[in-house]
Amino acid sequence: MKTLEDLKRIREEALKAMKVREGEQGTKITVAMGTCGIAAGARETMSALLDELNKRGITDVTVTQTGCKGLCEQEPMIEVTRAGEAAVTYGHVDAERARRIVAEHIVNGNLVGEYIVSK
Amino acid sequence: MREISLHILDIAENSIRAGAPDVEIGVRVDEPADRLVVTVRDNGRGMPEEMAAVVADPFVTSRTERRVGLGLPLLAAACERTGGGLKVRSRPGEGTEVEATFGLSSVDRAPMGALAETIANIASGYPDVRIALAFSSGGEQFEFDSALVREALDGVPLSSPQVAAWMREHIQEGIAGVSSLE
Known part of the structure; x- marks a missing residue:
């Protein structure tokens, strides 16, 4: 059972990691989650990002969401x-x-050139 | 959308874009009435009654990036083909409530899908918004509230991948304890 105790342990570990890189800003990943993104599989994309970061024990990367930016075909x-x-x-x-991007x-x-829409 | 939970994600996204600090999601499995009722309620900026009445029209959207809005029309169609329907209530400055009713046993009802993953991703993806879930079935209820998680984390962001994984599993277990809805 996932309890609040587990959450506290996660907190302690995250705080330790935050202390190590004090003052440094981590990487931010934003997933576009408009109707178009969702229909194209953006939820699975976000879950894969979170899972890959978690597996690698990376704590200083945050994954957040945003809406549609008008490039629905991408x-x-x-x-x-x-x-x-x-x-x-x-x-x-x-x-x-x-x-692969993670x-x-x-x-x-290293940038993954073949997937880039814009820099 | 392949899953009802993807519709929930989409509608919650509307709430957040409407500036809502709180988004409350309700899922009620009502076997005696053969209904599945999904609600998404927010305290965002809301919209006038005339707009709320026509939001299921794909050619109505408040967006400026594109001229069609498919989220609510898709949800309305998903409800209607199961014998249910969509209601949108809204008041400017107060918020919006979307209520989607599905025929529970209808063969045309999309599966609920990965609801725990969906809720955890929203809570993690918008760490400053409070996301609550109330999932009820047969008199039992599971509740999740990202504000309580935020409190317990005390300074560690909800957007941390480890926290997201914890939320997903926690919600998954909670829902499974109440219902085996598919």
């Missing part, structure tokens, strides 16, 4: 912003692409 879309760098928008991000862009710091 959905599911995500935007990755690493601290101090310009935002990068990726298109047609299914679960598999999402995991591995290559978030972990290794």
Whole structure:
């Protein structure tokens, strides 16, 4: 059973990690979750991102949502912003692409050129 | 949409775009009446009665990025083909309530799908919005409230991937304890 005790443990670990990189700003991933994004599978994209970050024990990346940006044909879309760098928008991000973006862009710091919609 | 929970995600998204600090989602399984009632209630900016009356029309939207809005029309169609229907009540400055009724045993009803994942993703994806879920069936109820999680986390954001995973499993277990709805 997932109890509040587990949540407290998560909190302690997150606080420890936050202390280590004090003052540094983490990476932000935004998933477009308009009707178009949802119909194209954006919920699964977001879950894959969260799962991949969780598996790798990455705590300083936040995954948030936003609405439709008017490029419905490119959905599911995500935007990755690493601290101090310009935002990068990726298109047609299914679960598999999402995991690859975590591995290559978030972990290794290399853009995944073939999925980029705009820089 | 393949799942009712994807409609819930979509409608909750409308609430958040309407600036709602609180979004309350209700799922009620009513076997005696053979109904499944889903509500999404918010305290966002709301809309005039005339607008609420026509939001199920795909050519009505408040968006400026595009001229069609498919979220509510798709939900209305999903309800109607099961013998149910969609009601939208709203008041400017107070908020909006969307009530979607489905025929529970209708063969045309979409499955509920990954509701726990959906709620956890919204709560995590919009860490500053309070997301609540009340899931009831046969007199039993499971409640989730992201404000309580936020309180317990005391400074650690809801958008942390580890917290999202905890919320998903917590909600999953809670729902399974109340109903085996598919």
